[in-house]
Amino acid sequence: MSDLIRVLLIEDDEDDYFLTADYLSQCKEPRFDITWVTNSSEAVAAFRCKIFDICLLDYILGSENALDVLNVIKSKGISIPVVILTGQTDTKVDEMVMRAGAADYLNKSEIETPRFMRTMRYAMVRREIENERIERHKVEQQNKAKDKFLAHLGHELRTPLTSILGYTELLLDDANNEQIDNELSIIHTNGKHLLSLLNDLLDMSRIMANKLELSPKDVDLAGFMTDVHSLMNLAAKDKGLRLSIDCQTPVPEVIRADPTRLRQVLINLISNAVKFTDAGKIEIVIDMLPASAQKNREMLRFQVIDSGIGMPPDKLDDIFHPFQQIEDVMRANHGGAGLGLAICRELVHKMDGEINVESSFGKGSTFTFAINPGDIASQPRELLNLSAPAARNTPEMNLHVSGRVLIVDDLRELRRLTGHLVSQCHAQVAYAENGVKALEAVLIAEQEGHPFHLVLMDIHMPVMNGIDALKALRKHNCQTAVVAITAASRKGLRQSLLDEGFDGVLGKPIEKNALMEVLDQYLIRSGGVEADLIAGPVEDNGSPSSESEEPATSEPEPMLQTHTSPIRILVIEDDTDAAELMQLLLIHQGHEVEVAQNGEDALKMLDNNGFQHALLDLSLPDYHGLELAPRLREINPDLNIIIVSGREPDAHKLEAVGITQSLLKPVSKADLTALFANQ
Incomplete structure (x- = not known):
């Protein structure tokens, strides 16, 4: 409590005022500053001019009583602890004033007793506790508002980043833009940097709100x-x-x-x-x-x-x-x-x-x-032995092969890194993030007559590990060559993997020369650039136009589509730039794509249009995505809905509406390619 307590005394009897003031003036600690008024009007005027810590209110004030004054104080929005003083003892009066909002009730005969000072102190302590509760509530509301703002900001920033990064990727992939590759790379690098800053900001927000949970x-x-x-x-x-x-x-x-x-x-x-x-x-x-x-x-x-x-x-x-x-x-x-x-x-x-x-x-x-x-x-x-591998003196192989390679790893960055190395040798590349996805991709590819020639399979993955995936492939009589990729170095591991049925073993980190030796062993070596010219064009979906031993397209990081007929996809996105970009990226991958910019248009377009997939933005002008999803399924029960959002969607809410896939903006070409590579 403050050393100086400001008291408003509402009392119409001058003798009682002097009695109260005299007692309070004798107190050395705390000290009291008393303002005296005689009715509710003067009290309201005093509240306008000065801030008080506590109010002492006489029960009978001429034509008014304490209940009348309490009502006036409340009606003016004044919040202050009020202690009622009375010359009589009446339990009914006590109950009434307490229900009306008084902090306590005292008989005037107790003014010079220790109970009076205790009552003053308790009333003010309760007031401080209430002020702390109110302040804590304000802070909580401010934090909620801040979290809501940051979530909205994340969504709003991720949407334009989708366009910036996506269109830059398209321009980088265009051979006609070689003269401005450096400038485009700068745009792309800075866009990725901006995305990393945004991710840091949102992570820090979740941490400060104690909403970041670990998944051991x-x-x-x-x-x-x-x-x-x-x-x-x-x-x-x-x-x-x-x-x-x-x-x-x-x-x-x-x-x-x-x-x-x-x-x-x-x-x-x-x-x-x-x-x-x-x-x-x-x-x-x-x-x-x-x-x-x-x-x-x-x-x-x-x-x-x-x-x-x-x-x-x-x-x-x-x-x-x-x-x-x-x-x-x-x-x-x-x-x-x-x-x-x-x-x-x-x-x-x-x-x-x-x-x-x-x-x-x-x-x-x-x-x-x-x-x-x-x-x-x-x-x-x-003891782990993971020092940086020594550089080989073997001259780098200029390998040019044709064939289809499936890269299976649960880390997207490592899939892309390995895919980049494979594509430098001109083989076609597809990706899977776990053993189940790999099994589906290999079996579908065989059914459609475009089997993989080689699978590079990481051993340690969620859902289904590499060894179990290999066993499942062999049970389906699939004889595609499967090479294990492992970081483990314990004695006898290589031989145990070969005993499990793997055709070879590559260690992590993957050395380029070792990888090319594997590609040279299991794929078909072609004649280099001249062979590309003889072989003729490659179809838009990444598959060769004939079944001859011809090389795949030499585009950087190509992605293989294992389907033979185009997929029909509905993009439901209200941001025009983001929608057009996703449409363009998907069309370049050989899909048929249409765009709806709100929920009503999506419902109209879905009927009798044969869409297999829908990319659904969570924030639409007329629907929330999770409210729209069930209505889409009513029209097309087999529709596969993938949520696209600027913020991490709630996994439980997705599960409640039967959605298992989601993409976080900005959506890249690689995201979309990996999403539909095995469809």
Whole structure:
């Protein structure tokens, strides 16, 4: 409570006023400042001129009583604790004034007793508690409004980003634009950077609202770290840096963690290391920490060590705080919202760990964090050997082959990376994200007379792993060559995979020469550029126009369509640019596409038009997407609906309306191709 309490005394008896004022003036702590009025009109005038902490109100005021005054105070919107003073004791009066909103009720004979001061204090404490509750409610409402605004902002920004990135991809794919490839690449790179900033902002918003949940899974540590190395090695190589992974103590083969969020932390730290290191190396060190007084269990520790420019010691306490940046040479040539490390800290906390940094200005930095690896008591342990592979002296093969290759990996970035390497050898490429999708793609391709010649199959995947997928293929009498891709290095693994029936084994990270040896073994070598000219044109859907041994199209990162007849797709999107872009991308892939810009048009177009799929935006001018979906299904029960949204849709709400697929804007060419590649 304040040292000075401002009291409004509403009392029409002067003697009682002097009695009350005299008692309060004798108090040394707290001190009281008293304003005296005699009726409700004077009280309202006083409230307009001055702020009061408490009101002492006589029950009888000439023609008015306390109930009348309380009603007047309430009607003017004045909120203040009111203690009623009376010269008589009447329990009915007590009940009435308390129901009318008084904070307490006292007899005037108690003014000079300790109970009077206690009543004053309690009334004000209750008022402070109520003020805190109101303020807390305001903050909660402001946070809800902020979350709603950020969700809306995310949607509004992702929609134009779809057009920016999508049309830039189309222009980059056009050979006629070679002279402006550099400018287009700059647009595309900056668009992706803007998207990463947006993702950071939305992640931070979810963290601050305590809405970010982890999804722990069993993670094969060797495979996981090899994937991280593969994803970041190209960025390191582009700057002439060496990226290596060193394991200093035996670690469990399998841990329990959220792979997406753990990967996010590592990639963020490695990306920062690459960004701020101009020469030298970046090393990721992994080891186990024994149980301690702070943590009564073993922890898995990661260190990201760089030889970069480092940070001043006085800046180290700030870098994990949201929106903090080091405003000196470190940020002179590097953008960012200052959220990446703050997000890392919160994610590591959610994984029951801590993150810290050691740095010397001009010498480099070491970021260290540890996570709870789950129950690892029964897990075998081994030293990981994931250092950067030494470069081969073998001259690079200029391989030119024809054939169809299916790449199966649950990480989209690694699928695309492997697909890029395969497409450089002019083979056709299709993708699947798990064993089930791979099985469907291979069997459909065989039924339609365009079988795959080779499947590159990752071993560790969700839904169905590579070994189970291979067994399922063989049960269907499919004899397509399947080569395993694995990061595990334990003794005898290669032979055990060959014993399972794989035709070969490739290690991660995939070496280009090893991959080309596999392609040369299982695909048909063609005669290079001359063969392209002799073979003739390639159909728009990516399939050769004849069954002869001709090379596939040499477009960068081609995607194979395994269907023989075009798919009919309805795009339901109110943003004209985004709708036209998706239509254009899908038409280029050989599909028949129409656009509806609102729900009513979609319902009219769906009837008797034979659409197989609908890309449905959640935010339409006349419908919410999840309200429209059941009405679409009433017209076409077999319609496959894919949600397209600028924000992450609620999985439970999608499940409630029978929708299993969704795309997050900005939607890229690769997203759409992968979505319909196996239809």
